[in-house]
Amino acid sequence: MSQTLIRNARLLTIDATHGTAPFEADLLIDGETIAAIGANLEAAPDARIIDGRNRLVMPGLVNSHTHSSETFFRGRYEGMPLEIWLLYAYPLLMNDAIGERLLYLRSLLLAMESLRNGVTTFCDDFFDPPAHDLDRLGTVFRAYDDAGIRANVSSAVMNIHTLDALPFAREVMPEPLQKLLDFGPPISAEAYADYCKSAFASLHGRAGRLNFMLAPSAPQRCTPDLMAACMDLAVEHGVPFHTHVLETKTQAVTGHEFYGKSLVAYLHDLGLLRRNTTFAHSVWVSDEDMRLMGQAGMSVAHNAVSNQKLGAGIAPLRRLLDAGVTVGLGTDGVCSNDTARIFDVMRVAGLVHSVSGPDHGKWVTADEILRMATIGGAKTAMLEHVTGSLEVGKAADLLILDLRSYPFMPFNDAAKHLVYSENGSSIETVMVAGRIVMQDGRLTTVDENAIFAEISELMPAYLAEHAELEQRNSIFEPVMAEIHRRSALRDVGLNRYQGDLPAFDGANFRQKN
Numbered sequence: 001m002s003q004t005l006i007r008n009a010r011l012l013t014i015d016a017t018h019g020t021a022p023f024e025a026d027l028l029i030d031g032e033t034i035a036a037i038g039a040n041l042e043a044a045p046d047a048r049i050i051d052g053r054n055r056l057v058m059p060g061l062v063n064s065h066t067h068s069s070e071t072f073f074r075g076r077y078e079g080m081p082l083e084i085w086l087l088y089a090y091p092l093l094m095n096d097a098i099g100e101r102l103l104y105l106r107s108l109l110l111a112m113e114s115l116r117n118g119v120t121t122f123c124d125d126f127f128d129p130p131a132h133d134l135d136r137l138g139t140v141f142r143a144y145d146d147a148g149i150r151a152n153v154s155s156a157v158m159n160i161h162t163l164d165a166l167p168f169a170r171e172v173m174p175e176p177l178q179k180l181l182d183f184g185p186p187i188s189a190e191a192y193a194d195y196c197k198s199a200f201a202s203l204h205g206r207a208g209r210l211n212f213m214l215a216p217s218a219p220q221r222c223t224p225d226l227m228a229a230c231m232d233l234a235v236e237h238g239v240p241f242h243t244h245v246l247e248t249k250t251q252a253v254t255g256h257e258f259y260g261k262s263l264v265a266y267l268h269d270l271g272l273l274r275r276n277t278t279f280a281h282s283v284w285v286s287d288e289d290m291r292l293m294g295q296a297g298m299s300v301a302h303n304a305v306s307n308q309k310l311g312a313g314i315a316p317l318r319r320l321l322d323a324g325v326t327v328g329l330g331t332d333g334v335c336s337n338d339t340a341r342i343f344d345v346m347r348v349a350g351l352v353h354s355v356s357g358p359d360h361g362k363w364v365t366a367d368e369i370l371r372m373a374t375i376g377g378a379k380t381a382m383l384e385h386v387t388g389s390l391e392v393g394k395a396a397d398l399l400i401l402d403l404r405s406y407p408f409m410p411f412n413d414a415a416k417h418l419v420y421s422e423n424g425s426s427i428e429t430v431m432v433a434g435r436i437v438m439q440d441g442r443l444t445t446v447d448e449n450a451i452f453a454e455i456s457e458l459m460p461a462y463l464a465e466h467a468e469l470e471q472r473n474s475i476f477e478p479v480m481a482e483i484h485r486r487s488a489l490r491d492v493g494l495n496r497y498q499g500d501l502p503a504f505d506g507a508n509f510r511q512k513n
Contacts, residue, residue: 004029004396004434005043009052010403012414013037013390014059014374020367020415027057029396032208032433036392050429054404056414059389060120060150060397060430061342062377065242065280065301065330068140069127071106072462073335082248082310083166083480089335091473092162092181094129095465100139102462103128105455107140111147112443112451113340117424120397120432121150121388123301123330123381125215125242125280128155132187132195137212138203145207148437148445150397152240152381154215157230158222159186165220167250167257168486173479189226196233204237209433211239213381218244219263220254224270234276240299240382241274246289247281248312249496250487264289273298278380280330283307283315283496290316294324299380302372304349306332313496317353318362328377329369343424346373350419355498366419400429 006027014020026041027034043049070089077085098106107126114122124144128136132155144151163169163178170178196214204212214230216222222230227243234241245263246252255263264285267273273296282300285293293300302315320327329345331337337344346369353364378388387397403411407421430438437445488503 002031002434003035003044003047004050004431005041005047006050006052006055006057006400007041009055009057009400010414011037011390012056012058014371015389015391020370022056022414026052027390029431029434032395032435034390034392034394034396037390050400052400054402055428056401056403056408057390058399058401058418059374060387060399060432061118061373062328062381062383062388063114063119063122063331063340063342064278064299064328064377064380065303065332066110066122066124066340067126067333068107068110068124070333070335071110072102072459073333073466074338076335078309080310081484082312083250083484084477085310085336087473087476087480088470089333090127091469092476093469093472095469097128097130097136098462100136102458103136104139104143105451105458107143108147108446108451109455110334110340111144111149111151112446112448113334115147115149115430115432115437115443116427117339117341117343118399118427118430119149119340119342120399120430121378121381121383123152123213123240123242123278125154125156130183132157132192134195134198134202137199141203141206141210144210146446147443148209148432148435150209150383150387150395150432152211152213152242152383154213154242156215156217157187157192157226158217159188159192159226160221160223161186165218165254166483167253168483169479172482172486173476177476177479189223189229192226193229193233196230200233200237212237213239213242215242218251219267219272220251220258227267227270227272231272231274231276235274238382239276240278240380241272241276242278243280245279245282246284247307248310248487249284249490249492250484252284252492252494253487253490256492262286262289264292268292268296276382278328280332281307281312281315282320283313284492284494285316285320286494287319290319290323290325293320297324297326299326299328301328301330301377301380302349303330303332303337304345304352306336308348308352309338310336314352314356314498315496316356317349317364318356321364321368326376326379327372328380329372341424342373343418343422346370346419347423366413366415369419370415396431396434398431399427401426402428
């Protein structure tokens with residue numbers, strides 16, 4: 001097995017011993033794993049030697065939540081709350097599924113951007129209507145295999161009609177529009193479980209880096225038997241049960257409208273709060289919700305950038321941490337964020353939570369943010385035994401950053417530099433499972449120029465087709481805007497918005513409808 005020795009580096013291991021305090025040492029990689037950390041290490045005569053002087057070596061970043069299905073919609077939308085934005089990014093009236101080559105390219109592009117910016121692991125909950133197809137799932141796995149990234153992958157599933165997953169929808173939407181959304185019988189829990197079993201048998205564990213995970217879209221979009229089947233498989237295979245919960249105020253209203261309780265309490269009553277459970281977002285969670293979540297030992301993927309772009313609100317991050325919830329950081333998809341850079345999410349998360357209250361002793365620190373971006377993210381992905389910290393026996397998923405660069409000049413505190421100053425520009429080398437996948441600003445696994453050229457050639461026709469799809473779906477925008485408005489005016493006993501604007505002109509949060 002090939003060896004790599006990084007000599008005389010400043011190591012930021014984020015392990016139980018050193019935490020976020022860097023120290024001088026060597027790091028020896030044997031094959032895919034870290035073999036030793038210490039002073040004056042010896043390596044095999046043919047080992048690759050990397051000079052670590054003036055370099056910071058740290059764990060690769062983990063993107064706890066993203067959607068590769070949005071990759072081609074970067075820079076396309078703004079000024080839309082989630083309920084309206086979904087109409088265009090995830091249209092109700094759909095065309096045929098995206099072609100297989102474009103499916104491959106959009107997945108590959110996300111992996112490429114992620115690796116260039118220090119993300120060595122991500123959880124991709126991609127959307128691929130109208131059906132779940134094992135060959136198409138395999139295409140996504142192939143793209144990530146080719147890029148060299150580590151990933152949990154799943155195609156999101158839902159089996160409750162859209163209009164029955166949104167409060168006020170049947171009341172607000174005219175009958176002729178409702179009839180346009182009659183797509184036939186949804187997938188059953190049994191059929192989806194069979195698909196997942198086939199995915200585990202044929203794709204799970206590919207290249208030692210790629211896993212299948214369970215991704216029921218959201219509790220209001222999935223029947224209890226479907227969610228239970230997903231949880232059983234998640235526990236059996238030791239992978240996440242990855243779902244969206246309480247991203248927006250509309251979803252906070254949804255739980256009480258449909259179930260007479262919060263969506264978190266609803267999941268708790270169904271026995272679906274477990275160690276395997278990861279919630280994306282969790283903005284509109286109550287103190288009781290957080291108590292249940294912490295008690296279950298579950299995780300949250302905090303999407304600080306997309307939560308703001310879609311106007312969802314600011315998650316109660318300090319209270320989630322205090323409740324014992326594991327927190328990782330996610331970009332969400334690149335059309336609700338516009339980059340795949342976790343460094344951006346780190347900076348925003350490090351700043352925005354300081355406006356949660358005046359007690360500065362409760363503000364989230366750079367050390368905490370850095371843990372969320374690494375070992376916390378690994379825990380949300382059920383991969384903390386594999387990645388997220390630099391420790392002997394773990395995978396050599398790591399970054400080498402140049403300390404002779406603007407973000408670190410002069411050097412003071414590693415965590416603060418990484419959270420508030422770094423944007424990925426100082427990264428020299430990225431390794432995944434001991435393999436160099438980016439070096440000196442270039443990916444080693446794919447021809448970036450060729451991929452860019454192909455995407456540029458194919459995009460005009462594809463985006464023109466999508467623009468036509470947007471136009472067709474725009475007929476639903478007034479309905480979604482009214483659902484958003486009514487939900488915003490409901491009193492749910494908490495507020496996650498910041499600022500001085502009224503809910504709507506002439507209205508306030510105390511009005512009932």
